[in-house]
Amino acid sequence: MLIVMAGLPGSGKSSLAEALGRRLAAPVVSVDPIEAAMWRAGVARGQPTGLAAYVVAEAVAGGVLALGQTVIVDAVNAVEAARDQWRSLAGRSGVPMAFIEVVCSDPLVHRRRLEGRSRGIDGFPEPTWEAVERLREEVAP
Template identity: 60%
Template sequence: MIMSQKLIVLAGLPGSGKSTLAEGLSRHFSLPLFSVDPIEAAMWRGGLPRDQTGIAAYVVAQTLAAEHLRLGQSVVIDAVNPVEAPRAAWRSLAAKYRTDLAIIECVCVDEATHRRRIEARMRAIEGMSEVTWAGVEKRRTEYEAWTDARLTLDTSAHPPGRLLAEAIGYLA
């Protein structure tokens, strides 16, 4: 399936299903995927202090995405994107390269399902410990509501294959 050039941004709290969906879209469309968590973990392994890498990891992801957009390629981004600053940066990047910005926000409405996911999660990102449920609850209080046009998927309501199909349809 051929689609127009897009900057595809997956957003949502940890454990909401965005990484699973981002990986599925990357595979389906054969697109590069830039995920903020592994970028940040690599910075830590490289010796950067943890208190200096949060925003920097987003900047690295934006820079990598820009290189691919410059070449006319679509890109998938996997990041929480909890506040306006990174969201504005993605909008700006899409405008700079005159590409479509497609936002997919993953939510897990069923709190018990979300908590089970977090407590069972084993991503094995070298140097990064798994987030706790208390950490997710804290992040939820800091997570600003989106105002951009987007596809919102409740990942607790449907199996991953159906969610992927819905996202593919949205991007087509």
């Protein structure tokens, strides 16, 4: 099965993905560490590394699915093109897919979570609350 997390940074999706991964003994493929690894490898930040990270995550998730295992994808998945990417992967792989959208309904709690977290992804800056607010306006329904 392909399980795809979606939600704004700081909403709790990575924490839930990790807990679900432990519960199901399923690998979690997270887009942010992939993008950070590209930067550390020398790919310029001005390049479309966000898109590239989604493509790499898709390749890794596809490999896991080919082994007959469940995989969890952890990414914002704010736009329909990203969601279609995962639907297409599930279809090509012949597996069921589930989206799990994570929303923090209390803006004060959400902001506190975001501003208080440090995920320790080498070279990957935590987004600001202002960046999350701008992203919120861009999220496709």
